[in-house]
Amino acid sequence: MAEERPRAGFTALSYMPFVVMAVVAVADVAVGAGVGFLPLVSLGPAFSGLVGGWRRTALIGALALLLCVALGLYDGLFEERRGFSAMASVVGVTGAGVAAAVMRGRREAELASVRSIAEVAQRVLLRPVPLTAGPLQAAVSYTSAVAEARIGGDLYEVVASPHGIRVIVGDVQGKGLAAVETAAVVLGAFREAAHDEPGLVGVGERLERSVERELGGEKFVTAILAEVRAGEGVIFLNYGHPAPMLVREDGTADFPQPAAFALPLGLGIQGSDGPKPFHVDFEPGEQLLLYTDGVTEARDELGVFYPLGDRADLLKDPDAHSALATLREDLVRHAGGPPHDDAAMLLLRYRGQGEGEQPVLG
Incomplete structure (x- = not known):
């Protein structure tokens, strides 16, 4: 319309x-x-x-x-x-x-x-996520607030490393090409550290050092890092980012929170402790949605925020990409048009027993 x-x-x-x-x-x-x-x-x-x-x-x-x-x-x-x-x-x-x-x-x-x-720059920066990574299926949705440029400051990546499936979703302060430059720094550091560092905390520390070195405290990045190992659940590191939504097999939704909140990347290296990793059960048949605040802060004409937790049932489509597209369409309807802020969503599905033989969804 x-x-x-x-x-x-x-x-x-x-x-x-x-x-x-x-x-x-x-x-x-x-x-x-x-x-x-x-x-x-x-x-x-x-x-x-x-x-x-x-x-x-x-x-x-x-x-x-x-x-x-x-x-x-x-x-x-x-x-x-x-x-x-x-x-x-x-x-x-x-x-x-x-x-x-x-x-x-x-x-x-x-x-x-x-x-x-x-x-082209956006496609190089935000490469397509793998359709499958270990026991996971992945789908992504990205909408830039700068519609004319189709480019923004939200970032995401999925890396199948020797240490598990490692994921990042982040949100750079600001918009446009300056935000894209910052996102490139974070993604470059993550892609390298995800393979090299044996622990997720080490990945986060590498990101913190890269952001501080490249940006000098001029910008910050909220981010959430996740590490999934088959049969061991998921470990999170949250740098001031919105809590992930974990959709259980029965359709109920949880928003796991860390015991203590940490500052965003770029603000926490001088004197303050970084985030503490926290573990959450993640079982076959369940879904994990990582997103940026452009999703939950989208308002309707009455100023009501988007009720993401109440929309978990929209992710029931067997096709991961179709399910995420349905959620995005609902978000656009709620906001009465494209969001006023960059909005990224990354959906991870833990495939149940016997699904590994089936064609990749999405």
Whole structure:
């Protein structure tokens, strides 16, 4: 619906030059030459220059000039300067409209190129997560608040390391390209540390050092790290990030919290203790949803936050990607459109007995 309204507005504006010229012609014939409607014919090419290309603007300018000549002859205005002044007005506005259309076309081409580069950068930064990792199935949803650039500061990654399946979901302070640069630092450090460090705490310490070294305390990143080992549940490290949602096999949802909360990455290295790891049972048939605050802080028209815990039943679809898409659509409906903040969701499904032989879902 949000896309249909701009298209309808664009279509209406594209017809505006013809409507304006028709109204001016009718008014001029009905009222007569004394009122001086004839110069308003130039509104046709003026409106055309707002939405059309330069060729269309020039064509409408030519039609406006013909209409101006016809009405001028009808009104007998070429016996004085008024008819020629109206023609000069049409020619001048048409020229300005053509120039504006050319400049707009160049800007649109540049914007399209920038958007294409941004999309490539985002794909390089946020690589597709593996559909399966050990006993887990994964699906991801990402929506940037900077819709025109399709790029933002939320981050996620799934790494199958020798030490277990390691996952990160984070949220960089700020938006746009500056936030993407920070996300690149965090993801690069995580991808390396996830393979090298035997413990999840060591991974977190590597991330903290990388963020502090690269950013110098200018930005911070909330993040949650998780480590899943078959039969051993899941271990979390929470750096000031929203609690994960654990959906049990019976459909109930829990939000595991650490015993003590820690500061985000970039703020906690100087003198304060880092987060303490905490263990949560994670059994076959259960689901784990990691997300950023763009999900839970999405508000409806009454200012009510999105009730994520009450929407756990939307994840019941056998296909992991379809289930997450259903949840995202519900989030968009709640907010009445795309979220005002970056919103990332990473769904992990612990496959039950016998599912390892089946095709990968999602």
